[in-house]
Amino acid sequence: MLRFLFPLCALLLWLPMAGLQAEQQEPSLQERTEAWRATLTAAQAALSNDFEERSLAEVMADLRRLQVETQTVRRDSRARLREVERTLERLGPAPAEGEPPEGETLRGLRQELRQAATEFSDRASIAEAAEARAADLQESIAAWEQERFRSRLAELLPRPWMPEVWHRASLEGLEFVNALISAPVDWWEEHRRAGDAAQALAVLIVLPLIGLIAGWPLRKWILRRFGRGQETAPTYARRIVAAVADGAANAVVPVVIIALVVLALTLQGLLTGQMALLVYVASAALAAYLVFFGLTQAALAPYQVAWRIVPVDPARVRLLLGAIRITALVAVAGTALLTLMLYTGRHTPHLESVFFLLLTTGIGITAGWTLSPAYWITSVEESQDGGSVEEASERLADAATEAEQDDTRPLLDVARSLLRTVVVIAPFGALLGYGRLAYFAQSRLLGTAVLIGLGLLLRLAVRELIQQFYLNQPIRRYGAAGVRAPSQSERSVQGMIFWTGLVADLLIFVPLVYLLLLLYGVPPTTLLLWTQSLFSGITIGGFTLAPGNFLIAVLVFMAGLIATNIVRRWLTRTVLPNTRLEFGARSSIAAGTSYLGVGIAVLLAMGALGLDFTNLALVVGALSLGIGFGLRNVVENFVAGVLLLIERPIKVGDWIIIGQHEGTVRHISVRSTEIETFDRAAVIVPNAELISTSVINWTHKNRMARERIPVGVAYGSDTEQVAQILLQCARTHSKVLRAPPPVALFVGFGDSSLNFELRCFIGDTDDFMTVRSELHFALEKALREAGVSIPFPQRDVHLHRPARRDSTRPDEGDSGTTQPST
Known part of the structure; x- marks a missing residue:
């Protein structure tokens, strides 16, 4: 059985090395090395001769071609070297002295793998050296261009007055x-x-x-x-x-x-x-x-x-x-x-x-x-x-006089002068x-x-x-004084306008900076080297941190967010309203599209940044280890904080009620949320409670709030008149919205009053208590002027004292009753 098992294992181990046969068709290491050395020597000779026989553009094209080729060879050789080393690790160490010798097939495979590892290592080292030499030559050419440009500018020509x-x-x-x-x-x-x-x-x-x-x-x-x-x-x-x-x-x-x-x-x-x-x-x-x-x-x-x-x-x-x-x-x-x-x-x-x-x-x-x-x-x-x-x-003279009096000049005028x-x-x-x-x-x-x-x-x-x-749709305005009920969608649109404008600014001014550098004589070779250094960065472990890649990742993430917002708006306004789905299902589809788009944008940004997705397993493993050591609450609050920041059911500035605490959200971190009560006390709430418990958010979708003011009038009052008085007080208030309109309801018959309720909406929750107080003043005054009384409850209280046990006069043992009214 073992006689057939060893060749089978050797065959399975040999399959990843099938690509080695393709090396026979590629140029050998010596041929590549000779070609690279010839290119570098020719470039050095052209630089030494001030590019009299060969043009600078031709030399730079050869160096860039060599640099691309060496980068490809170096990366391919490093990848194949890692593959060979993993195969050798799977084979295990060679048998020591005294152990049974391995078969001829495995011994030949091990020797062949070692030779391939040596060849790939040499090839990567030579390619890396040639790449570094090409970069040094490009820097020398850039320095030569700059020196030549400065010398030509400062060269003294024959004086034209002769x-x-x-x-x-x-x-x-x-x-x-x-x-x-x-x-x-x-x-x-x-x-x-x-x-x-x-x-x-x-x-x-x-x-x-x-x-x-x-x-x-x-x-x-x-x-x-x-x-x-x-x-x-x-x-x-x-x-x-x-x-x-x-x-x-x-x-x-x-x-x-x-x-x-x-x-x-x-x-x-x-x-x-x-x-x-x-x-x-x-x-x-x-x-x-x-x-x-x-x-x-x-x-x-x-x-x-x-x-x-x-x-x-x-x-x-x-x-x-x-x-x-x-x-x-x-x-x-x-x-x-x-x-x-x-x-x-x-x-x-x-x-x-x-x-x-x-x-x-x-x-x-x-x-x-x-x-x-x-x-x-x-x-x-x-x-x-x-x-x-x-x-x-005359206007210019007056403007000059005013400028002299102010002793200031606009910056644009100074630059123009x-x-x-x-x-x-x-x-x-x-x-x-x-x-x-x-x-x-x-x-x-x-x-x-x-x-x-x-x-x-x-x-x-x-x-x-x-x-x-x-902003292709008009903004609706409500209220007697043009009060508008702001919505979360409008704030989201303003945010998208800002981020889209930021991306547009980068796309406009980055090329403008390059044009200005070229305009002022910075050689294209120098700009190419600056761009390469910007995108090369520094390598930390297996990760390369480059400012250019970071900028590209930010642009990719912003572009993904913008595209996601556009797709969601298209679905919300064009596609989903024409379907037979209910409103909740349409909202879920739109929200799912947003989450999917944000996730794709994050993955694309991580790919542009150069992150290896295989390292995510290490992060998940470390997180699991931390949870196992008792960090469950910390991780739970951290995940809840991330959900709060992404989903945004609670935002900074919202008026919320959670348990016995009521106030305004001042700060949201990844572990806790700070709430400032109306007594100016700070309450620190763990994020997990905001996710797992019910929270009342007065300003989640918008800052509209409904006022509910109960009013009781005496029996016998004209109910129609009372309803008109309530509506009139609400309509004349400047901060009460007209859409939705205020409503006066006759809610029932009380013990001592006819119970009404005024319901109206205001545009900003910050005015909740102020509007309520002002409506109370207005209602009391209007009802008093109309002759409508507001009754107060009346009760009969009986005080009973039990008879005494000892013999007393009949009049001393009687219990007395009183009927006070309140």
Whole structure:
């Protein structure tokens, strides 16, 4: 029997190692090592030669490819090594001396497993070393890029005030212009000889029409859905959305046309040589200018002042719009020419010096004109008022006088003044020979202002869209003075608006930070390394703690909560009301959907954080051990606290009654809940009692409360009149809700009175005792003025004394009776 059992066990142990046979088809360890060493050596050589023979992008692509490959090999080798070690553990130790020797099959399997473990360990170590070397080379390349960038910025160019500099720059500029002009001619001749010139011309004619047909309906839909309507006094958030929609709609048609033309020409291989570079740069510059043109016109709104979103002088808004357009045209055209100059190799020192002087001077004049204080005021509301230039000057003078008296200036005005100062003095740096540094400071500051402005406008627009999405139903108002009965669903919606807005802010401003870093010259290699370090983190045991993973986990959890809320609202408002299920069943389905969604969101967040779900068994085991050692009450209160925080039957601020305690919930922890009584005493209640016992929560679903005021009137009173008096007192009170309406009930015949009861609702439980007292005063006064008496109970009390046993006179032994009335 043992003769067949050992081979069977060996076969079962060998099955997990079936994947080892696939290693024969993969490259050997020596081949991988030689390939990695060649890649690292070539990258080091390219760095040492300042990337003269190989481009930096090519080297970085090879290093990233090597890094990905080494990470894959290292992880796979570590996993297979653990698998081999577990198999060796299941085999047990080898027989010692004096014990029966193991069979040939097991001995061969053990030896093969040991060889595989050694190979996997060596492979993981070599891959880890190659990965570390690739990371070091990337850091060295990033440092080289930063040093090269700083040196180029600080490089002194020929001073443009010298005549020979202008002479050489004019000659080199003419050569550059001739090269740009000859590029389309050469391209046309090339394709005419190849016979596809007619095809290119057809593309240039047909695709703009296709773009117009595709973009025009989209433009109309955007304007109709989000654009400016007929409102005479729209809110500021509504104006933000309309400005973004109007700017995007007016720019989308030409941008779509440009993108279609360029994409079609590229896919068909019709863009070649310098013509391709010229088309790409010109298209990007034209699209950027059109988008900026559309957004600027929408924000200033020169013809629809009610929709203006920036505080500009109403009398000079058209001049400001022209100044902004000229500034954008100069900046975009100059940047496009500079890009062409760099990529065509025409950026000689003399040409750069004169070009930077002209460009910074043009931008300084136009941007200084745009940032002039004569165009900007401090209030958007004042910007919506008309007026002449003289009136605007008077308002600006008055505002300046008030600012001098207050000795304070708005932060926006200070930032605008500093920006204008830097932009205006930048040409003097170019005149001294530091044209690159001057253009860098000037363009980056203006680009920062534009990006931050666009980011803030986009944030406001997204916030408005989020509020419109969640608050798509009107809020009902009740009561004589507009008192509203708040509900828990409205508070939940406000919370979802906050969290959704927070996620939107992260999605807007994180890319904005990356764009600003790229704008200020941080090399892409450095940004890549920063991102890798952000997501690599530190390893503690088998868990890697990384800030990037934590951020992703938070975003995943928030997105899961938002999606859960959307699905629940869809079920509650659209699906479940159309079914035949009763209200309780519909509520249970909605609650179950919420719990399921939250659970899935938690699991996804844990997966994004990098937690191993197998470790949950350790947590459960430790919890069971703690319960076994007498921590049952602690664990019970802990679980109850978690249920309270998730299910939220009791919330901070609720008015509850549990047992003999009544008060307001001040704090909920995972072990106990603090209740503050109306005598300002703190009662600490274990969470398990709040779960296992009945709790009266006055503010669970909403803060509405019902007042029940019993009133007794004398027999013979007009009951209809009494009911009208009760209703009139309730209706005239400002804090009594009209929906549900107050009710006066004739509840029965008492011993000495006709018993009535006034029932009405108030919107806030905080006013419970105050409203009750005020209603008592009002009812007593109204009944007294109407001549309706409120009786008090009357009783006959008989005092009986028993006769004495001794002989007395007859009159001394009689018992007396009295009939006092109370």
